[in-house]
Amino acid sequence: METKSLSLGRKRADYFWRRGEPLVWATAAALAAVLLFIAGFLAIIAWGGLRAFWPTAIVQLTLADGRSLFGRITAQETNPDTGEESLQIKVANREQDPLRQDFRWLPKSEISHLAYPEKVLVLERVENGDWYGCLQGLSGPHIEASQQQPTLQDFAAAMGRVRREKAAHIDPLNAEIFSLGGELQKVGEKLLKVRYRISRATGAEAERLAARADELETRSRHLKDRSDELGKLRRQKLAELRRNVAVMGDAMGNETQIALLDIVRAYQPNVMSTPAKLFHYFRKLLELLWENPRESNTEGGLFPAIFGTVMMVFLMAVSCFPLGVLAGIYLGEYARKGMLRQLVRIAVNNMAGIPSIVYGVFGLGFFVYGIGGKLDLWFYPERAAAGTPVFGTGGILWASLTMGLLTMPVVIVACEEALRTIPRAFGECSQALGATKFQTLVRVKLPVAAPGILTGFILAMARAAGEVAPLMLTGVVKLAPQLPVDGAFPFFHLERKFMHLGFHIYDVGFQSPNVEACKPMVYLTALLLLTLVLLLNGLAMGLRGRLRKRYRVSMF
Amino acid sequence: MLPLVTESALNAGLRNGVVNRPTVDMEKPTGHISEIILQTQELCVSYGAKRVLHNISLSIPRRKVTAIIGPSGCGKSTLLRCFNRMNDLLDNVQTTGSILFEGVEVNDPALDVIELRRRVGMVFQKAVPFPKSIYENVAYGLRIAGIRNPRILDEVVERSLHRAALWDEVKNRLRESALGLSGGQHQRLCIARAIAVNPAVILMDEPCSALDPRAAARIEDLIGELREEYTLVIVTHNMQQAARVSDYTAFLYEGELVEYGPTRQLFTKPEKKQTEDYLTGRFG
Numbered sequence: 001m002e003t004k005s006l007s008l009g010r011k012r013a014d015y016f017w018r019r020g021e022p023l024v025w026a027t028a029a030a031l032a033a034v035l036l037f038i039a040g041f042l043a044i045i046a047w048g049g050l051r052a053f054w055p056t057a058i059v060q061l062t063l064a065d066g067r068s069l070f071g072r073i074t075a076q077e078t079n080p081d082t083g084e085e086s087l088q089i090k091v092a093n094r095e096q097d098p099l100r101q102d103f104r105w106l107p108k109s110e111i112s113h114l115a116y117p118e119k120v121l122v123l124e125r126v127e128n129g130d131w132y133g134c135l136q137g138l139s140g141p142h143i144e145a146s147q148q149q150p151t152l153q154d155f156a157a158a159m160g161r162v163r164r165e166k167a168a169h170i171d172p173l174n175a176e177i178f179s180l181g182g183e184l185q186k187v188g189e190k191l192l193k194v195r196y197r198i199s200r201a202t203g204a205e206a207e208r209l210a211a212r213a214d215e216l217e218t219r220s221r222h223l224k225d226r227s228d229e230l231g232k233l234r235r236q237k238l239a240e241l242r243r244n245v246a247v248m249g250d251a252m253g254n255e256t257q258i259a260l261l262d263i264v265r266a267y268q269p270n271v272m273s274t275p276a277k278l279f280h281y282f283r284k285l286l287e288l289l290w291e292n293p294r295e296s297n298t299e300g301g302l303f304p305a306i307f308g309t310v311m312m313v314f315l316m317a318v319s320c321f322p323l324g325v326l327a328g329i330y331l332g333e334y335a336r337k338g339m340l341r342q343l344v345r346i347a348v349n350n351m352a353g354i355p356s357i358v359y360g361v362f363g364l365g366f367f368v369y370g371i372g373g374k375l376d377l378w379f380y381p382e383r384a385a386a387g388t389p390v391f392g393t394g395g396i397l398w399a400s401l402t403m404g405l406l407t408m409p410v411v412i413v414a415c416e417e418a419l420r421t422i423p424r425a426f427g428e429c430s431q432a433l434g435a436t437k438f439q440t441l442v443r444v445k446l447p448v449a450a451p452g453i454l455t456g457f458i459l460a461m462a463r464a465a466g467e468v469a470p471l472m473l474t475g476v477v478k479l480a481p482q483l484p485v486d487g488a489f490p491f492f493h494l495e496r497k498f499m500h501l502g503f504h505i506y507d508v509g510f511q512s513p514n515v516e517a518c519k520p521m522v523y524l525t526a527l528l529l530l531t532l533v534l535l536l537n538g539l540a541m542g543l544r545g546r547l548r549k550r551y552r553v554s555m556f
Numbered sequence: 557m558l559p560l561v562t563e564s565a566l567n568a569g570l571r572n573g574v575v576n577r578p579t580v581d582m583e584k585p586t587g588h589i590s591e592i593i594l595q596t597q598e599l600c601v602s603y604g605a606k607r608v609l610h611n612i613s614l615s616i617p618r619r620k621v622t623a624i625i626g627p628s629g630c631g632k633s634t635l636l637r638c639f640n641r642m643n644d645l646l647d648n649v650q651t652t653g654s655i656l657f658e659g660v661e662v663n664d665p666a667l668d669v670i671e672l673r674r675r676v677g678m679v680f681q682k683a684v685p686f687p688k689s690i691y692e693n694v695a696y697g698l699r700i701a702g703i704r705n706p707r708i709l710d711e712v713v714e715r716s717l718h719r720a721a722l723w724d725e726v727k728n729r730l731r732e733s734a735l736g737l738s739g740g741q742h743q744r745l746c747i748a749r750a751i752a753v754n755p756a757v758i759l760m761d762e763p764c765s766a767l768d769p770r771a772a773a774r775i776e777d778l779i780g781e782l783r784e785e786y787t788l789v790i791v792t793h794n795m796q797q798a799a800r801v802s803d804y805t806a807f808l809y810e811g812e813l814v815e816y817g818p819t820r821q822l823f824t825k826p827e828k829k830q831t832e833d834y835l836t837g838r839f840g
Contacts (some may be wrong), residue, residue: 448687
């Protein structure tokens with residue numbers, strides 16, 4: 001018995017190593033670390049982004065020197081040397097600061113009193129950020145008598161009236177000016193074309209063209225005059241509407257007039273109920289998804305960037321997937337086994353490792369200047385000569401094609417692998433029944449390989465949605481005036497520049513003068529980009545799951 | 557139908573691999589069909605530099621079950637795959653010698669391989685149903701041949717499943733995925749799929765080796781039934797199975813045809829010492 005238990009004891013220690021216990025622990029720990037890292041990363045982005053819209057309370061700070069101000073506490077910090085604690089406060093009211101900063105650091109020792117006044121109002125404005133203050137009065141031509149000590153209802157009524165005035169008098173003007181602008185641009189382009197043709201025509205033709213150019217010029221001048229006239233009228237009306245103001249008092253009681261026209265939204269965070277806060281929150285989220293950006297992208301929505309990203313990915317898919325799949329089929333099915341095929345496979349695999357900026361440079365040289373330049377020479381020589389190229393400059397088409405090139409290796413490799421890993425028995429069974437190689441490929445092998453090919457698509461789309469560097473050279477801009485798709489013929493304007501969420505992160509976060517103010521926007525953009533990639537992947541994964549169920553490879 | 561040659565003469569001829577050149581019979585204006593459907597003459601196959609079949613000459617009789625036995629790697633499957641030129645699908649395979657199928661040279665490069673494979677069907681060791689419905693699996697051979705008429709398809713599918721003894725089990729779920737069937741059902745489905753294109757010969761490459769004994773027994777019963785209409789050539793490493801199901805047996809060893817004759821004779825009174833040693837388990 002004793003010897004037996006002794007040997008058992010030795011065995012146990014022995015087993016620990018022989019069964020690879022440490023490796024099991026190491027693998028589990030590594031996986032846990034990775035999961036923790038991913039979860040933490042997602043949590044930080046989600047927290048930073050999603051809390052931005054919550055209407056937090058406004059405090060009234062009374063300082064030791066007697067000054068008083070409204071603000072939101074956004075951060076707290078301890079000086080490691082002195083141990084002094086400071087608060088970061090968003091004080092808004094950018095115009096009141098000589099440096100136009102709306103964030104301020106205050107040492108805690110300077111703050112003598114904290115209060116949460118109920119009446120404090122937050123005004124979100126079209127320009128210059130928020131305004132914190134108390135409503136003291138309303139006045140203006142569209143407001144019945146000047147109101148002293150108005151209520152929030154009075155304020156809302158006045159806002160409604162101003163907005164109705166704007167909708168009745170200014171919006172039609174805007175629409176007309178916009179359409180005039182479009183017409184003016186068209187005439188300008190025609191004029192450019194005619195002038196270009198004059199420079200190479202002779203005799204009667206030149207005279208005819210000169211007459212046409214005169215005619216166009218007159219039309220252009222008329223349009224411009226009309227546009228200027230309308231612009232003047234609009235300025236007048238706007239100036240008149242701007243005279244409707246809210247008189248706002250700051251914490252010290254100083255009064256400032258703020259035009260009602262410039263106010264996007266107003267709320268009193270200190271007295272809002274939770275449902276009201278939730279409502280406010282979701283309104284802001286909706287605005288983020290559907291509106292255009294304001295204030296050099298730090299406020300407002302992200303719709304153009306979301307649209308641009310999705311459209312770029314789809315164009316990339318349309319241009320790259322068919323080509324990649326065909327190439328993969330040839331490599332996997334038809335290419336003769338040997339050195340050459342091996343070399344091609346290695347080359348394709350290596351293409352996936354080329355830095356994306358190199359693709360960007362290639363796209364700029366090949367697509368933009370090469371193909372785009374040639375297209376301009378053929379179809380828009382006058383624009384190329386005038387230095388305003390149509391296709392010879394970055395655009396969503398070139399960006400998508402560049403991205404397609406970048407993701408092509410992933411698709412080719414996935415397709416080839418998927419075909420190669422199908423058990424040989426499948427092909428043999430089919431061919432033993434008298435099917436040709438082509439019939440076998442189309443009827444048996446491709447359906448079985450479809451989930452694998454779709455995996456390649458997923459990887460390609462995820463990569464394309466996240467890449468920024470090549471886009472910066474081939475057509476992304478910080479603010480695109482028009483979407484690449486609109487109601488004007490031919491509806492798809494693939495030569496237009498576009499906005500992209502990834503570039504938006506870089507632009508807002510690192511190219512903006514007001515770093516603090518755009519922090520939430522950077523988080524939100526990152527969150528949206530992640531969500532978008534997740535959605536696109538989810539779509540493809542769902543499709544793959546369904547195909548897998550249908551074409552599950554079963555072997556007995 | 558009158559046999560052209562007597563049983564014993566056939567047996568003797570089978571052993572020598574020279575009896576009844578079918579071409580001669582085809583030319584005879586008797587209207588009779590030769591008793592020999594497949595005949596190989598000095599068939600050699602090599603994979604690259606490695607010779608795997610040496611001078612195989614044997615004749616396979618019509619509407620009989622011929623078993624090919626031998627130890628692993630002796631070239632059984634390679635021989636079987638010669639009959640419908642499945643070896644073409646592999647790289648680096650050279651075949652020399654002659655194979656006659658109904659008097660037509662199989663190794664002729666000008667031969668329509670698609671047509672040959674339709675006449676000489678094959679069932680593999682791994683039953684691989686296509687990821688389609690049961691119905692579509694059986695109809696596959698017809699569809700690729702361009703037959704679209706649903707009436708014909710329905711009829712052939714039903715008849716093939718009947719013959720493969722699968723009809724009663726699947727008749728209510730023809731449109732369901734074939735992947736839901738059991739292993740034994742998969743193999744019968746593959747047999748039905750092969751039958752559907754109406755072949756003259758069905759080659760079976762170890763059709764039961766991946767099945768449990770009960771499923772294997774069903775396949776063996778099925779082979780017994782199919783012999784009435786089809787010529788079957790079955791490769792097996794299971795000697796009992798060869799003894800049970802086959803009429804003729806060929807014993808292959810290291811790429812050479814050691815002995816070929818009626819199954820009962822080969823198993824009870826083998827002529828060659830090698831055969832006896834293999835059958836009694838002394839090597840192999």
